[in-house]
Amino acid sequence: MTDTWWLLPVAVLGGLMLVWLSLVMMLWVGKLDEVGIQEMARLLPDVGRLMRRLAADPGLPRGVRIRLLLVLGYLLLPFDLVPDFVPILGYADDAVIVALALRSVIRRAGAGALEKHWPGTADGLAVVRRLVGIRSA
Numbered sequence: 001m002t003d004t005w006w007l008l009p010v011a012v013l014g015g016l017m018l019v020w021l022s023l024v025m026m027l028w029v030g031k032l033d034e035v036g037i038q039e040m041a042r043l044l045p046d047v048g049r050l051m052r053r054l055a056a057d058p059g060l061p062r063g064v065r066i067r068l069l070l071v072l073g074y075l076l077l078p079f080d081l082v083p084d085f086v087p088i089l090g091y092a093d094d095a096v097i098v099a100l101a102l103r104s105v106i107r108r109a110g111a112g113a114l115e116k117h118w119p120g121t122a123d124g125l126a127v128v129r130r131l132v133g134i135r136s137a
Contacts, residue, residue, distance in 0.1 A: 042124075043120065043124050043127060043128065046118070046119050046120035046124050046128075047098060047102065047128070049119040049120075050102075050114070050117055050118055050119060050120075050128075051068050051071070051072070051098075051102070051105075053117035053119070054068060054105060054109060054113060054117055055068040055069070057113065057117065060109050060113060061108060061109070063108060064105050064108055064109050067101055067104055067105050067108075068101070068105060070101070071097060071098060071101040074097055075094060075097075075098070080093055080094065081093040099131055099132075102128070102131065102132055103131070103132045103133060106132040106134065107132065107133070111129075111134050114128065114129070114132070114134070
């Protein structure tokens with residue numbers, strides 16, 4: 001029994017590798033709904049300002065702020081699910097994480113908060129509305 005102590009850590013690491021590989025495959029095969037990576041990259045400065053404005057709004061629920069802080073923390077980490085030097089996929093994981101977090105935040109905060117805090121153009125707002133699954137007004 002004492003000779004097999006290493007099986008548990010190896011099994012856990014193997015499971016984590018399988019989860020990581022499946023996430024990488026989802027990024028490789030999937031898309032951000034109808035929004036392309038290039039379109040998301042174009043909106044990145046506006047999305048950053050949107051997230052900052054939402055986090056600073058005292059009228060929004062605490063859970064919204066916590067989600068935004070978690071996303072910011074992930075983006076500031078020196079390592080990612082997929083390293084940034086990997087072409088296309090390196091930044092796609094960040095875009096997917098931001099898109100999922102925004103979807104969660106906007107569904108909780110409401111479409112009014114998105115429109116109130118959106119710093120960009122009307123076209124950019126339409127893209128973000130599609131990304132988070134809100135029908136156009």
